[in-house]
Amino acid sequence: MKKLFSYPDSLKKARFSYCPGCGHGIVHRLLAEVIDEFKIREKTIGIAPVGCAVFAYHYWNFDVTEAAHGRPPAVATGIKRVLPDRIVFTYQGDGDLASIGAAEILHAANRGENITVIFINNAIYGMTGGQMAPTTLIGQKTWTSPGGRKAELSGYPMKISEALGQLDGVHYIERVAVNNPENVLKAKKAIKKAFKNQIANKGFSLVEVLSMCPVGWAVTSVEALRWIEEKLIPVYPLGVIRDKSKST
Amino acid sequence: MIKINIDQERCKGCRLCVIVCPKDIIIMSEHLNSAGYHPAIKIEEKEKDCIACGKCYQMCPEVAIEINKE
Structure with a gap:
């Protein structure tokens, strides 16, 4: 029997706590597959966020x-500087990275820390119930913007990757x-590149999903x-959005 | 022979595999699993049509699908 598509080694058999149809599970699998393919499971350190x-x-x-x-x-900076031979990545949602952690990500990026950041953007606070x-x-209805988000009251959708x-x-x-199989494969390619950059000591890489x-x-x-x-x-x-290896 | 294996206990019945399957091999079941979801199942007689494109595996948020070649 030949395995064509099977459960990656870097993923435990635990059942995810995510809602049906949530994209987190897909990204977890992509990360596990990339880590398996690079054979870096023994020296990878991930940093989990607060959120789903x-x-x-x-x-x-x-x-x-x-x-x-x-x-x-900030934690990834510390781990990577003390243990530079490890592969360090952070996995953060938009509430974690773009809101409360805006200062941390900005300065880690500005320092060019040799870490990989996986940024999950689903345009909402999922775990706390959809705020x-x-x-x-703009116009999106959430529990804290029941009439739809208004720019004059709450500003504009933050394009953190462009910033x-x-x-x-x-x-x-x-x-x-990760909304169709083709995009999932592209997402895997991007995550793979972000890890490859870190292995080659290129510096800060971020993949927004x-x-x-x-x-x-x-x-x-x-x-x-479809949404x-x-x-x-x-x-x-x-x-x-930015690739230094291509611009130089 | 391609074999599709859907973990009935992991599946949360989101239907993403059903809509991406180009050969319409996967459908939602009538029975419930222990978590209270209707898991996806394969139509046994259609399994031979599987082309192992892996789209269901790529889209499954629960990593509940395995595709093997025998």
Whole structure:
């Protein structure tokens, strides 16, 4: 019997605590596959966020630590500087990275820390029950913007990847989505590149993943895929935002 | 011969595999699993049509699908 598609070694057999149709599970698997392919499971340290993925250490079969809300880039900086031979990545949601952790990610990126950041953007605070996040779209209804987000009251959807792309310390930023099989494969390629950059000591890499939150958006799992295509991608266009290896 | 294996206990019935399967081999079941979801199942007689494209595996948020070649 030949295994064509099977459960990656870097993923434990624990059942995910995510809602049906959530994109976190797909990204967890992609990360596990990339780590298996690079054969770096023994020397990888992940940093879990506060948010839906707070239990990520139950799911990954390698070392994972937990950080205070928004602080994974600061913890990753410490781990990578003390143990430079380890592969260190942070896994953060949009509430964690773009809101409370905005200062940490900005300065870690500006210092060009040799870490990999996986940024899950689902335009909402998922774990706390669907409140407005900095990344919430204009007009999007959430529990704290029942009439839809208004720019004059709450500002605009924060394009954190474009903002970080302006910093000289950043090596690589790409935005991907996991709303169809083709995009999932592209997401894996981007995550692989972000880890390759770190292995080659290139510096700060970030992959922003547009991910489904059907419960937070109050749509079905299948409608959530369309929602990404029709609503999220026009505001957050996919593609490479910064790649130093190409510009020089 | 391609074999599709869907973990009935992991599946949360989100239907993403059902809509991406180009050969319509996967459907939702009538029975419930221990978590209270209707898991996805394969249509046994259609399994021979599987082309092992892996789209169901790529989209499954629970990593509940395995595809093997015998």
